Amino acid sequence: MDDLKFGSRNKRGDWAPAARLELPPFWRKPFSLPKVLAWIPEYLWPWNAFHMATALAWWVFVVPDVEVMRTLGWGWALWLYAVNAAAIFVFYGAVELFWYVKKKQGTRFKYNGKFPAEQPSDVFWFKSQNIDNFLRSFFVSIPLWTLVQVLFLHAFAAGYVPWLSWSDNWLWLGVLTLISPAIHEVHFFLIHRLIHVPILYKWVHSVHHNSVNPSPWSSLSMHPVEAFLYHAVAFWHLVIPSNPIVALFQLHVAGFGAVNGHIGFDKLELTEDRALDSHAYAHYLHHKYFEVNYGGDGLIPLDKWFGYWHDGSKEGEARMNARFQKKKARMNAKSGA
Template sequence: MSDAPKPSEHSAPMSREWHYHPELPVKYAPYWGLPPKVKVLARWIFQNWLQFSDRSIFLMLAFVVAFWLQPVASDQGVISVEWIIWVFLRNWGLLLVVAGGLHFWFYGIDGQGKLLKYDPRPYMKRKNALYKFGYQTWDNMYYSMVFGASILSTLECFLRWMYGSGLINTLSFWAHPVWFILLFPLLALWQSFHFYVVHLFLHQPFIYRHVHAVHHRNVNTGPWSGMSMHPVEATGYLSAILIVLVLPSHPVHMLFLGYWLMLGAASSHSGYEAIWARDRQALLLGAFFHQLHHRYYECNYGNAEMPWDKWFGSFHDGSEEATAATRARKRRMHAR
């Protein structure tokens, strides 16, 4: 655990639109800084991959499943309800624990009030006809469990069958240790590119209206908002996992990417910078980059792993100047 500033301790002036935000302007992962700052990059890698974070938790979980709970073996080269049902049950259970646990802490027992909460408005708990079943949480849980976790489980079963039947080779750590390790951050970069391309497509007017609008019902997000997607969107988003069909990999890489996509969506949509307990930052969740997208829509289509939005002119760095520019851009888009 590490110390983190409380809102009242924030050194920079707070934007009037937010209850809390990290230090502005929002920055990308330091892979792309020129000239490279080795110390900054090493610290970022340590904090995100080796320290206690949502990313490192998903990484450890992937190893536990891949090498202990349900390793891929030759028997999975044969379609069988016996092993398939465990994949579905585990993914439903993991999403229930992660999204449900975060929701319970932040919005159930109000574990830290508004401390480190981005949006000053309370999470929607009142009945609203916008949502299926009338409530935001119920709507989000329905789409997340029925479509999100189920679609990921289907893709995982397909890939387990491919590994098990020998149609794609399993990469051994002992044979290729450097590639085995490097593939984890490379998969995170791949996910960033894939997400940007898919997300940009989802914002085309016709697709947005009939598909992506389901996800954007969540302006003030919560953990269950992350995988609350129309099944077409969920399929496109989760299809990033299919990269292992062409990249030499081990099932642990496939599982990490799957958990990063599904469980990471829950943590990154929590609406908070971190879990704060016993006057300390217990777990960093921060995804203010994407929170800006949910507030202003036509910006930050990618994530902070790669600067796609900066390169293509849709970057919102959290400043009021960027808000004005994004709103002007949105007006021009609607006018066209």
């Protein structure tokens, strides 16, 4: 595919889409019902459908019997960790293998024209972003993902929280499933903005931001505090009347869905004329500029409401720079005082 039909490339080889990021159509004015209806299939397919499919697969083939989960134990916890780790290795690893190792589409649609393997740095373990990100994912984030999973499954199984049945509560649970990605966006925005507070950024979030040029293995490369807070989104289903399958879906939106913002490519070419939209650009801009787009794609447009939204346009960059100048002026005023 010719990526220059969809965007432009600068002298450094970095590619950017021509179309600016847009909020979902129900937030745009004037309201257009046809646009909202056209957006629904995109919302469901393929990413959210994939996360639901994996949640159902876990429930049927991986999650232990309720009697087992009523008691906390290393056996079933380690089993869940092994499956989670294997799944991420296969899923993230496939993207890494084809698009970063074999480079099947070169740098077409790639935001940053360089690959992490070409940029060794002392900020990473063994001076390698790939090794550092891989080790942090499998020995920090995925264990904490599993801890969250074990805790909420145990809470449901032991009767500490209501376990709503699908037969009696199918409408509510259906709605809750559909809005789970929105719950993720709100939770992610809140914890993400929190760990950008200077002291927390220095000691916690800077680990993730070392990957200025993110790749699939960067997705779950986090400090333990961030990793726990990020996956703790599933705990909302211990507060909201829910069902463990919906909580699993919520967890998978976070765990498997983290790769979307870190793929590094706007489109993944599947054939010569078909490509899969990654929805990576909003979060790539966050990695590039640090203080924009703390949430996701604007499903709940908190970034827009709080003035952090960057849509990739020159106007968006001007708004960002104006905000940076105001922040700099405030800091200078405080230091002068």
